[in-house]
Amino acid sequence: AQSVAQPEDQVNVAEGNPLTVKCTYSVSGNPYLFWYVQYPNRGLQFLLKYITGDNLVKGSYGFEAEFNKSQTSFHLKKPSALVSDSALYFCAVRDSKAGGFKTIFGAGTRLFVKA
Amino acid sequence: NAGVTQTPKFQVLKTGQSMTLQCAQDMNHEYMSWYRQDPGMGLRLIHYSVGAGITDQGEVPNGYNVSRSTTEDFPLRLLSAAPSQTSVYFCASTRDRGQDGYTFGSGTRLTVV
Numbered sequence: 001a002q003s004v005a006q007p008e009d010q011v012n013v014a015e016g017n018p019l020t021v022k023c024t025y026s027v028s029g030n031p032y033l034f035w036y037v038q039y040p041n042r043g044l045q046f047l048l049k050y051i052t053g054d055n056l057v058k059g060s061y062g063f064e065a066e067f068n069k070s071q072t073s074f075h076l077k078k079p080s081a082l083v084s085d086s087a088l089y090f091c092a093v094r095d096s097k098a099g100g101f102k103t104i105f106g107a108g109t110r111l112f113v114k115a
Numbered sequence: 116n117a118g119v120t121q122t123p124k125f126q127v128l129k130t131g132q133s134m135t136l137q138c139a140q141d142m143n144h145e146y147m148s149w150y151r152q153d154p155g156m157g158l159r160l161i162h163y164s165v166g167a168g169i170t171d172q173g174e175v176p177n178g179y180n181v182s183r184s185t186t187e188d189f190p191l192r193l194l195s196a197a198p199s200q201t202s203v204y205f206c207a208s209t210r211d212r213g214q215d216g217y218t219f220g221s222g223t224r225l226t227v228v
Contacts, residue, residue, distance in 0.1 A: 009155075034216050043205060044158075046216030090157060101146055101165060101209075102173070103217070107157035 002027045002095045006106035013081045014114050021076040021109045023091030032094040033074040034103070035065055039087045047089075050074060061085070081113045117141050121206050121220035128196040128227045136191040136223050138206030146209045147189040148173070148217070149181065151202040158205065164189055196227045 003026045013019045025031055035047040048059025055067045065076045074091060091106040122137045140147065148163040150173075160173030162181040170181050178200060180192040189208075193200060203224050207217035 006157075032214060036216070036219075043219040043221045044207075044217070046218070049214070049216055051214045092158075102160065102163060102171075103148065104160065104174070105150070105158040107155060 002031075002093050002102070002104050004091050004093050004104055004106035006089075006091055006109045008109050009107075010110045010112065012112045012114065015083055016080050019078050019081045019085070019111065019113070021089050021091075021111060023074045023076065023106060024072050025074060025091070025093045026072065027093055027095040030096040031074075032096060033065075033067060034092040034094075035059065035063070035074075035076050036090045036092065036105075037061075037087050038090065038108075044090065047076075081111075083113050083115050086111055086113045119206055119208055119218050119220035121204075121223050123223060124221065125224050126226070128193070128225065130196060130198060130227060132196050134193050134196065136193075136204055136206075136225070138189045138191065138220060139187050140189075140206075140208040140218070141187065142208065142210065142218065143186060144208035144210050144218070145186065146211075147183070148207050149179070149189070149191045150205045150207065151175065151200075152205060152222075153202050161191065161204075193225075198227045201225060201227045 005024045033050040036044040038044045050067045058064045088108050090108050094103050119140045145166045149161040150158040159175045164170045164183040206220040209215045
């Protein structure tokens with residue numbers, strides 16, 4: 001069965017500093033990996049995805065993520081954090097071997113960016 | 116282009132009542148899912164559908180029914196509401212089986228008293 005772990009409930013970073021939000025996954029086949037962001041009292045918005053190819057993928061709002069197959073990780077990164085990046089971030093995985101559609105989410109990581 | 120529309124936005128039910136959460140999308144997406152969001156637990160998959168007439172169970176299907184009679188609509192039915200079903204419910208859709216991200220609705224906040 002597929003699963004996702006986000007080991008940090010909360011990440012605090014100062015504005016202008018780099019940020020990393022961690023995600024590890026478990027699937028039986030090749031993973032399709034996603035990051036979503038949720039701003040207060042809003043639905044989720046798609047940020048970026050990894051399907052195949054280059055291990056570093058770029059997405060919306062200056063975010064990027066690095067796929068590491070040996071460590072089964074897909075960490076979200078941004079070189080310089082903004083206060084407006086403060087939100088709840090979710091990692092999600094689909095298992096290509098299992099038909100590729102059933103999508104499982106992690107518990108979420110709350111990011112606080114301090115001015 | 117409305118995207119994914121969920122109704123109602125808020126609902127209070129008494130224990131034992133039934134209701135249907137509506138979800139409609141106008142993007143001709145084949146794949147749709149229902150999730151519930153609870154603090155500290157992230158999003159948990161309730162049911163999903165890979166096309167009209169085809170549905171399957173997710174991680175937490177008990178107490179919920181779904182049907183998919185058209186591509187556009189994917190309603191979620193609570194058969195007999197329980198306080199444990201107090202949650203925020205999100206409907207999501209995607210065009211491609213594996214490789215596209217979801218488009219989410221704005222959610223329904225349900226309280227069962």
